[in-house]
Amino acid sequence: MNKEVLSGSELQKKQRISQEDIKRAEDRRHVKRHRDERRPIMLFWVLLGPGILVMLGENDGPSMISYATTGATYGIGFFLPFILLTFAMAYVVQEMTVRLGAVTKKGHAELISERFGKFWGWFAMGDLALGNLLTLVTEFIAIRAGLGFFHVPAALSVLGAFLLIVGAVATQRYWTWERVVLSFAIFNLIFIPVALMTHPVTTDVVKAFFTWGPLPGGMNAAFMLLIMSNIGATVTPWMLFFQQSAIVDKGLTSKDITHGRIDTALGALLAAVAAIATLLATVPLFTHHVNASNFQGADFAQALIPHVGNIGASLFALGLFEAGIVAALTISLSSAYAFSEVSGRSASINSPIKENAYFYIFLLAAAGIAALLVLIPHAPLVMITLLVNVIAVLAMPPAILFLLLLVNDKEIMGEHANRALGNVFGIGVTIFLILAGLTYGMLTCFPHLLPTS
């Protein structure tokens, strides 16, 4: 790698320390101590975060609704192994962002801007900002729906969620923010007890993983849309931007890549288990022929009461709230990271508000606008929810192309650039996602291309 070599004294003069650096150094001091003292579990504890957050963050409101719809429409069968496959794809894509962040110490939007010019940087940022704003709206819809099950007024749920976002970033500390969000994210697994309450037939579940079946109704438009929706629920552009920037903000270096990979793999595994649990939780609706195709928000929790009781339904509604709040926290941060990176500002939650006001203003403005949109009477919320996954899947091919270009760039990645096998997987996933995006887009616009039943 090319690097300008500075003498010791020149280097000392240039190295000025900011508050952001001090906070990051405090975190890194723990990493150094645990590494020096050879304490692997503690080392992993301090290094984990971005991978788990990005994967559980993507198990957001619309995603959980998508898994619930899948379970209620198709029961136990094809979609169980398919969900595992989508999370394997998510791992392949996200692992590249771990390396990019740890090696270059730059966020995704910043790297695109620097390597390919501001023009492409702002384009990528534009896609992300639009997609994130719409997605944030759906997260507030999920929050409202989840708490609505407990008769919490809509305005109160939305305001409470917004204040939680404000509170988390007001810490002005990446570590604190990360741990707060992780403590919420772990409740994504709340769908597991709901699934167990439905008493799924173990042999059917195991059989589905080996046979990729059954698939009631075969291939039709509804099936294809659920396929794409499940992909859209697993691999989306904000994930690329968020994880790479979070890796940089956390201060991970090339020495931490292995831990970053384990963090991402663990996140993918936890998210896949939660997604499969959500699907299994709604299988009784399939068994009892309940038409869930137009279910929104807490309708699933309501419909599940006869099968899992009030406790199970309440857990399902709480899970929906959790999915919305974790995604709102992570997605609003990903927007602020990208905006600051493209506009040449510091993109760090470690930076003090008075020194980096734009970062916080953008973050809270993104969340605030979405929160307000949800409260507008007669706003087309259902339409927005439907559009979110479409736009996410459509915006993915250009985002992945940039990712592949960057991760193969030996000038910036050196020995950590993609190798042949990495490219086989990376390009394979890219082609699959491009085809999926095309199909999803075409079927959304021209729903009669495939038979409807």
Added chain:
Amino acid sequence: MRHTDSPSCSSSNANHAWVHEVLEPEQLSSMKLKFGRRKLAPPTLALLWILRLYVLLMILLIGYQAWSAFHPKS
């Protein structure tokens, strides 16, 4: 090619030797690496534009679809 930014931040490093011990130089906000602009090969550039147009076109189509849903033909 990489080079480093000029200094921009507040305090001197005199009292913060420990920071230099735990952070790599380019992790400091004043020492961020700058990667030069990379020239994109014409086929790559073409592919980027095709994907860009594809996204714009599909968003327009979806916008039309959404508009149609709100204004059904009588």
